Amino acid sequence: MNLPLKNPVLAEIRQQFQLERQAGRARHREIAEKLNISEGELIAAHVGAPADGLMRVTCLRPDWHALLGACASLGQIMALTRNAACVHEKDGVYSAVTEQSKVIYVRGEQIDLQCRFAHWQHGFAVEESGEKGVQRSLQFYDAAGIAVHKLFLRPQSDVTAYLALGEAFSDTNQLPGITVQFSAATAAIQDFASFLLAWEMVNDARDLYVLLAQCQGGCLSYLQQLAPEAALQVPVNMARVVLEKAAAEAFSLLILTGNAGVTQAHSGPIDKVVVMGPWLNVLDPGFNLHLREDHIASAWMVIQSGMHGLFSSLALLNQDGVLITLFASAIVPGKPEARAWADLIERLPKV
Template sequence: MSLSPATPTPSLAALRIAFAEGRRAARSRHRDLAEALGVSEGELVAAHAGAFPADQSPLQATPLRAEWPAVIGALAPAGELMALTRNPSCVHEKTGVYAPASASGPAGGEMGLVLGREIDLRIFYSRWAHGFAVVERLADGNTQRSLQFFDAQGGAVHKVFTRTGTDLVAWQAVIDRFASPAAAAEPVGIQTLPAAVPPEVKPDADVDVAAFQAEWLALKDTHEFFGLLRRHGLARTQALRLAPAGHALPLPASSAHALLQQAVAQSVAIMVFVGNAGVIQIHSGPVQRVERMGPWLNVLDAGFNLHLREDHIARAWLVKKPTSDGPVHSVEFFDAAGETIAMMFGERKPGQPERADWRALAESLAAEGETCAA
């Protein structure tokens, strides 16, 4: 969150010292420390740029030039890295190589893709405002290296972490290439913009439901769904309520746990989409280890970790969309404000029909929901 006009801004030195104390005392996450200090996570990281006494904080941040597609496109030689994308309710972590990477569209509004087997991203660079190369001395004596990218509100949109298999020479070459000329200057912090006002939702009575449903039934590709919502001015959960009969069924909020457990038990390969306004990150493949820890539902696999706040799930839906390859089912989870937390599909490539085992699993969730409601 950004600072409100009524909140006095802590000095940069005070932010660094408070950060160091929080990490030392409770190993608190950057995001949680920033919230406790009344600043955005981007502001907290930016307070560590430039020259300051080393005993103030174990973290050092180097600002990067706003050439985001080029930065992401330069990461492949570094080899093994961990990609982290999150929203307020879910964290998605994948280990792999950032390749192949591409970008298209006008400068400043590029859409980016990373289409590796492990690292699979859809990137909206227009939402990226700040980036830093971060080095932190951890309490266990190890050093954590990352690239961290933030939106105009100072919220984290994407992070990249080194791993044991990372080529640190190639990693440092990326930082040296894209370091901002301001990197050696005195820290000045960043200014963040107020949170964007969400668009007003069109009342159901103003929606041409018949036309919307007809267009839904005429879909040829799942990627056409966003355009369908935009043409009719619909929020996603509103669209699910107004869906053609049998194409959007409400599920119990507990369906995430049931889905992941059954995917493990039945060896069903799935796709897990988690994103924010700047990035959508995708896991494709099986899941093997699912554990609950307090409010968190976790996948703890080699190369893929998912951390989902089950208590944030207010609604879940089984959604069916027609495509030229046959119907495709997704299970979608939303918070109380109607924001998407995560979406899950059966693993598939364009041109392939949906997996029968995934369809059976997804439809079984709706059957269980009907049983529970009876």
């Protein structure tokens, strides 16, 4: 049943999507921007599409905790989490799903997520036909229709398990389209005094990332107010310098990025660092990072005392003073950070 044929707006979205695909535009986000809609609205317009349609979508019920737990059955997949300036892609298997202080953790050998379900509003199982066959994914969006997390099947993934998962978590409402709701981001940390209290509770780079992300646009001001032994501004091109040096010296890095709904981590060495136009990329088997260098408005060397001594991080902020991503040393439990990493961060030129 082709429900959108009864809705001219949704029918137009489907038609325009097909035309954009035929024109060679592959990214949903870019197509949605051209159509002046959110990516979530683009996906939701294809709920109820015919079996021979270019994209077929099933609405998922919002039982996010159980759904993520069931993703272990899919086997090897690719997890994707992004914000406007950084895309983090990691291959692996979803494993143990645990909850602590209203945060859901997915911690496997490769997949490493912190999920905040208050920002998860819509979920979809998506199948899209292309030249290389059918691409299958699970996609999750916030109330504004902005993607918080995606999961893509790989050739070795269990398609039967994917189809069963989609059926088991199918929502009773399979009408196409969503209504988006926009609201200004609210910072959990409202002033520098609150920031300092939270700063004292930071134990490692993961805690630091959460703190800086919670500051929203106040992050820049708070870093500027810290003592110089705790935070110093460095040139914005230090992201490239650090990644290239880490690849050359085989440093084991912790790379954290995300959005209000999900933080995704890579922990381990990197190898292939490539610049393509405005994009600074890590292109390794099992891990890809795509960072818009032109979106980095300021970069900060941050040094904090943690459970196992001092640890050093490079925090990258956008023009609104919001955290984009954070690089640190991948910590071996019970041991301090690698001396070579600390030396690298300490030697970065200051602004």
